[in-house]
Amino acid sequence: MTDLAHHIRETPLVDSHEHLASEARFLEQPPDVLQQMFDGYIDADLIVAGADPKAVERLHEPAAADVAARFAAVRDAWERCRHTGYGEAVRLVAQQAFGIDELAPESLAAAQSRLPSAHQPGERLRILRDRGNLDHVQIDHETIPCDADPSGPEFFLQDISWAALANGEVDAEALHTCSGVGVKDLATLRTAIEAIFDRYAPKAIAVKSQHAYLRTLAWQPRDDADAERALHKTLPGAKLDESERLCLGDWCLARGVEHATHHNLPIKIHTGYHAGQGSMIMEWTRPGHLSSLLKAYPQARFVLMHAGYPYGPELIALAKHFPNVFADLCWAWAIDPFSTCEFVRRFIHAAPYHKLFAFGGDTPWPHIAVAYATQARHWLTRALQAEIDDGHLTEPEAIRLATRFMRENQYDCFDVEGTRAALRDVAG
Ligand SMILES: [Zn+2]
Numbered sequence: 001m002t003d004l005a006h007h008i009r010e011t012p013l014v015d016s017h018e019h020l021a022s023e024a025r026f027l028e029q030p031p032d033v034l035q036q037m038f039d040g041y042i043d044a045d046l047i048v049a050g051a052d053p054k055a056v057e058r059l060h061e062p063a064a065a066d067v068a069a070r071f072a073a074v075r076d077a078w079e080r081c082r083h084t085g086y087g088e089a090v091r092l093v094a095q096q097a098f099g100i101d102e103l104a105p106e107s108l109a110a111a112q113s114r115l116p117s118a119h120q121p122g123e124r125l126r127i128l129r130d131r132g133n134l135d136h137v138q139i140d141h142e143t144i145p146c147d148a149d150p151s152g153p154e155f156f157l158q159d160i161s162w163a164a165l166a167n168g169e170v171d172a173e174a175l176h177t178c179s180g181v182g183v184k185d186l187a188t189l190r191t192a193i194e195a196i197f198d199r200y201a202p203k204a205i206a207v208k209s210q211h212a213y214l215r216t217l218a219w220q221p222r223d224d225a226d227a228e229r230a231l232h233k234t235l236p237g238a239k240l241d242e243s244e245r246l247c248l249g250d251w252c253l254a255r256g257v258e259h260a261t262h263h264n265l266p267i268k269i270h271t272g273y274h275a276g277q278g279s280m281i282m283e284w285t286r287p288g289h290l291s292s293l294l295k296a297y298p299q300a301r302f303v304l305m306h307a308g309y310p311y312g313p314e315l316i317a318l319a320k321h322f323p324n325v326f327a328d329l330c331w332a333w334a335i336d337p338f339s340t341c342e343f344v345r346r347f348i349h350a351a352p353y354h355k356l357f358a359f360g361g362d363t364p365w366p367h368i369a370v371a372y373a374t375q376a377r378h379w380l381t382r383a384l385q386a387e388i389d390d391g392h393l394t395e396p397e398a399i400r401l402a403t404r405f406m407r408e409n410q411y412d413c414f415d416v417e418g419t420r421a422a423l424r425d426v427a428g
Pocket of ligand 1: 017019
């Protein structure tokens with residue numbers, strides 16, 4: 001093993017994006033090899049590869065049939081996508097967590113028979129921290145409130161979700177629950193947003209929005225009067241047309257960015273590729289659509305996620321041009337590992353190195369997150385080794401960059417220690 005590979009394996013990796021299920025939900029799940037292997041993104045590849053969507057769904061339903069039968073129903077499709085990035089992660093979970101070298105009905109059934117009947121309290125943390133060698137994880141629970149996670153308050157850090165508001169969805173009841181403010185007009189919506197940040201910002205690691213699944217990322221500043229008109233239409237339950245929804249969404253996103261900046265929280269925005277299959281509107285997702293927003297808020301810190309895939313060069317251009325833009329490779333290694341290697345190599349020679357984050361798994365279950373971390377380490381090693389082999393970096397330089405990308409850059413951008421201290425205060 002090279003010194004570089006050894007260093008990347010041993011360095012505790014910051015995981016800047018997960019959707020991990022809570023400890024309670026993890027404990028409720030009966031251990032099931034298929035669920036723990038296939039509940040990543042591979043579903044989409046299996047369906048695109050011809051699997052019956054119902055058979056794919058049953059992979060996640062231990063009660064539906066035994067492990068061998070559930071796998072046999074998707075086996076042909078699995079053969080077609082086993083070499084994709086998602087497929088590679090499935091094979092890694094199989095090997096690392098269950099000792100399976102080759103997925104087959106018999107090997108899966110044997111592995112299932114070796115599993116205990118229930119998960120243990122604390123197992124979720126141990127898998128991620130001890131087996132995965134992760135420094136901490138940042139979780140998007142897709143809700144606004146974020147409170148300390150008692151199963152690992154300094155390990156499981158959380159994002160305030162801004163996706164619904166950035167899509168112009170103002171749910172007065174939900175906002176009342178998390179802010180204590182009744183939203184009746186734009187002034188009270190403003191007050192509610194302020195109250196949300198006062199309440200949750202100290203305990204949050206970032207603000208996160210994946211509105212690129214629901215609308216274009218293109219943003220423009222909006223007048224209060226226009227936003228107020230849209231708000232008065234939607235509050236009683238009327239459906240907004242697209243231009244009204246974008247107007248109210250842009251207004252809410254702007255307020256979120258302002259408060260996040262005031263509270264020293266980076267704003268994470270999904271850019272590029274959509275999870276799932278058969279639904280993506282590619283054009284919405286271009287990172288370049290965010291230019292006006294990036295320009296309007298020079299003091300904010302924007303973390304643009306997923307390498308903007310397949311608009312990688314566009315994201316590199318933004319990170320090069322805007323001091324307030326950081327690029328995050330979360331989920332990108334699994335989507336397309338070669339393009340992500342290419343992204344790292346181009347980034348090194350185009351933009352300052354403090355603006356790149358190496359990893360986020362973007363998944364609900366700990367074994368899968370660990371497999372994605374192994375995958376990221378493997379391909380990051382390849383990318384940096386190629387830089388050495390081509391004579392662009394010395395090995396010590398490559399090792400230095402690896403440390404930067406894997407943890408130091410994230411510690412510089414996110415207030416990890418400040419958030420941990422606030423969470424300790426709440427717990428204590
Ligand atoms: Zn995600």
